[in-house]
Amino acid sequence: MAASARFLDPAGSRYGVPTYPWGWSAVFDSDLATKSQLRREGLSTAGLEVAAQIMWRSNRAGNRSGVRTAALYRRSLARPVRPLTPAQERALARAHLARHTCTACGRLWDLYLPTGNGRRCPPPFGCEQIEAPEGFEHVLAVAA
Ligand SMILES: [Zn+2]
Structure with a gap:
């Protein structure tokens, strides 16, 4: 946990939005989910604000910091993917x-x-x- 502690910012005071290390967002707030998680549950992120983010070190980050982020959305606010006409x-x-x-x-x-x-x-x-x-x-x- 020491290595990922710098990615832990539940109040968002450091990163602007609440930030959790990879794998820890559900521990702090089970309502948070990534876009692909919501998609698998038939929910859409359309119109949703980014509620938080997860942050992790990755060699594939493609930037100098070597840090990747993924947006988290509130499951409770997500709507079902638009049904067919x-x-x-x-x-x-x-x-x-x-x-x-x-x-x-x-x-x-x-x-x-x-x-x-x-x-x-x-x-x-x-x-x-x-x-x-x-x-x-x-x-x-x-x-x-
Ligand atoms: Zn036949």
Whole structure:
């Protein structure tokens, strides 16, 4: 901790914003998260102010100080990533459905049909097969 103590500035008196050594921000304030952490949780940093930063030594820093920083945002203030518009959702659903629907017989599969055979019922079933062979029932979502 001695090496990273100089990166510890919870009040922001030294660096202007509250600053924590790498890995320590959650210990001090679990509401803080990096942009990529929020993104993984489906949250956006759009419109958010930088609430704090983490600071760490790195050979890849690309500056003379050898110090890298990453902005931290308040999870409690982050909003969900903008949802799709209804039109976008319909287009997505159509494309999704098309990839699951046999172009020859219209049967619906719960797997993506390969484009290699013209997106038809995949072997070994084939379009003429009414029932899925034993052990493959789970593959057939809905018989058209
Ligand atoms: Zn088919």
